[in-house]
Amino acid sequence: MEPVSRSITLHNFCERICEQTVHFHVMGMQDGFFLWVGLSSSLSNLAVAMCSRFDSVPLSTLVLGDKSDTTSCSLAQRLAKKTKKQVFASVNIPSNDCHLMLQIEKRIKEEMEAFPDKF
Template identity: 65%
Template sequence: MENGECSSQASTESISVHDFSEKLLEQVVHFHVMKLSGGFLLWVGTSPVLSNLAVSMDSRFDSMPLSTLVLGDSSDTTPTSLAQRLTKKTKKQVFVSYNLPVTDSNLSMLVENRIKKEMELHPDKF
């Protein structure tokens, strides 16, 4: 690169957004996906809150992806474990913000199943 010019091989992918909702256990759960270059951010919640954020990525040293909590309560492992499972499934870097109460494990399972269903229906959005 000379004189501040960008290489012609630089990625020109733009960020795309995909939203969907589902009624799960008598409450409407909203899903917001931002597709990024090499990964995606998934927000899950019932109201516009960002109470936590986890990130996960593949590791060449371990079969299980690495994950860590960037923002939020470290005693809640839901966002990190969901990010880790989504990275394992997609082989991409995944950011997850999971803003639902952790009171019902059935809800977590239903949420994850709904995400997987959406990934099958719209793989280009993730």
């Protein structure tokens, strides 16, 4: 029996975090997913991460954006390690707000637990 390929799935949600409405967009693919997080509709950066059998830390690189902002790469690495999938991540929030980012990651974790098939 041949394995059934997963079609692309879309999952959107938003949450009021630290007095700001944060939007989340997940595009699930067969062996990975794309996660966009932002306050407004912009794509200012994009990172990709994937696990490697040669290192416990997933490999990652910034595909688009300012190399000094490591937020998207860091998130992609953590999600790749957690899911064992290839992860594309774009975080479009002010990089100087650590509390906001912690709350965003907490919200992503909650959504992953509630809807694991979307990631």
